Amino acid sequence: MRLVQLTVPTGMRGAVLETLDARGIDYVVTDEHSRREYTAVVYFPLPTPAVEPVLDELQETGIDEDAYTVVVDAETVVSQRFEKLREEYETGDVGSERISRQELETEAEDLTPSFGIYVTMTVVSAIVATAGLLLDSPAVVVGSMVIAPLIGPALGASVGSVIDNEDLFRQSVVYQLLGVVVAIVAAAIFAWMVRVTNIVPPGLEIGDVDEIAERLTPDLLSLAVALGAGVAGIISIATKLSTALVGVMIAAALIPPAAAAGIAIAWGEPAAATGSTALVFVNVLSVNLAGLVTLWYAGYRPENLLSLRSTEQRVRKRVIALGLIVMIFAAFLGGITYASYAVSTFENDATAETEAVLEDEAFAQYTLLEFEVETGGGYPFLVPERVIVTLGGPPDERSGELESRLNERITAQTNEDVTVEIRYVGQVEM
CATH class of the missing domain: 3.30.300.70 (RimP-like superfamily, N-terminal)
Structure with a gap:
């Protein structure tokens, strides 16, 4: 459940309170004297699925973004009217469990760190993953996934698409591409340093290391990991569940394959990097595709309903484009799978x-x-x-x-x- 704090502009007090009364929503009103353009602050509790429709209805009365709104978690609300409101909105399906569009946008933005931290953590996670692969240590590889900052950009592109926030979409796409390149380059440089300093045995064959070999020859099952990560990631932020473990799952689809590609490059075997690099990109695309479809299915739409049609067309085009590219990569992985078979x-x-x-x-x-x-x-x-x-x-x-x-x-x-x-x-x- 949520507690909404709405600052009411001068002249809008009556319209706001009438809307809340019509919805059967309990509220508390305090007069506001700090700024001339605001007349009051209204506090009212809402079931989580009611936040978006109620805020949208208030916006239709003339409440715009200048009248800032704060939405916070509420632990307990004791009210018969609130229980009736909960029964109305909480129907048990996916749509009734999700957070509002406004909260979703904030969640996606908060999950993406600043540029410097993002690059630094990506480099660190790639180096740790490279060390884990060369050591043939699954535990170290898992540790690299925990610190990878990939969940925000991986899901931000999908969120930006469905709510018509092109700035968020573009930023997330750039971050994802940058993350892949940075991870592969960092892994290649670190692996080359390890090799030339003889930290690993001079005659080490990367194909003989199980943790590396399985990522140099990926198969179609890897696609299931990425699609599952995308769906789970979107559900986790759309329902305010813990995103930590889902972030590890998304990183599992991206960081180890990128590290394996870097190792292959450092060992002077660019052909060996083909499979793992393809796996990285197909996983990135699959996470975005799964996230996009899941968000649209969950009922997220742009704030401005006038842009609904154009947004729907744009989402459809991106789903089709992603689907086709994923199918091409899937055919490539299918060839690898058949060769292994x-x-x-x-x-x-x-x-x-x-x-x-x-x-x-x-x-x-x-x-x-x-x-x-x-x-x-x-x-x-x-x-x-x-x-x-x-x-x-x-x-x-x-x-x-x-x-x-x-x-x-x-x-x-x-x-x-x-x-x-x-x-x-x-x-x-x-």
Whole structure:
């Protein structure tokens, strides 16, 4: 619930009180003597979903933005008339749970820090994420998400679009683009410094680090994270729920992939940065798309109803544009997903074929110790390149027939040019 404090301009006192009486709203009026253009201050409690329609109706009576209004949280209101008002507005659907348009705009603006703090915190979070990825530490990576200041700009563009605040929209778009670039550049510089100073092992292969590898070859499931983050983010600020955890979720979709892209650049593998960079941008677009659709569904519209039609057309165009771009990126991620699926399928099939060959009585003395598939072809579309089969068997004994059959059966499972390497580990029977 909210407590509204409205400063009433001279000559508007009667109109304001008549509007509140017609709505069945309890109020307290105090005379105002500090400034000549104001005659009174009216205090009245409202259920949260009633704030926007009541303020809009008061504005129609002639109350403009010069008569400033303060809306604050109210802990408890004891009043039979207030309970009737609550029953009228709180219907249990999404629209009745949301805050007013005026509060939403303030929330979006408050979530976006000043330029200097935004850039500084983005740099710090990117550096921490880079360190976490190189350390292969999920805990450190999560820590980088907590300090990332991305939730404000990520949601501000959607808020600005639906309430016809183009200044907020443009600022949020600029902040988002700047945040992505700053994060990737900061990660690349820090990773390069770490590499040249040998803080990490000189021969480190970034593809061998799990936390990095999974972001160099993203798949379509990453899209679900970004869309979920966008919906959850908008719901959190539209209903005044805690935005801290949602901010972590949005940062999870942006900061680690940006750090992975920076690491790939620092390691001199720009092709490896393709997948993670695409993931960053598709996540940014998906968060904006989900936020825009959710806000419009929740019933937010511009303050000036005369601009409703133009705003609706603008929102529709942005949704369509975002949807098309997301679909293009989704097709790219789908290609990466299919390539990963093909490698996994090949490994399973080739392993099964190897086990089937070893079931032959002629090779009963050999056992499969390890089956490893090495990929190549360049990120993010990896293909099987080499298969290493480690067998246990009699010491100093090799089987040319076994090697031939394994090579034939394994290479038959893929259309790629795969090298099969057979290794033996001598085993002595006790």
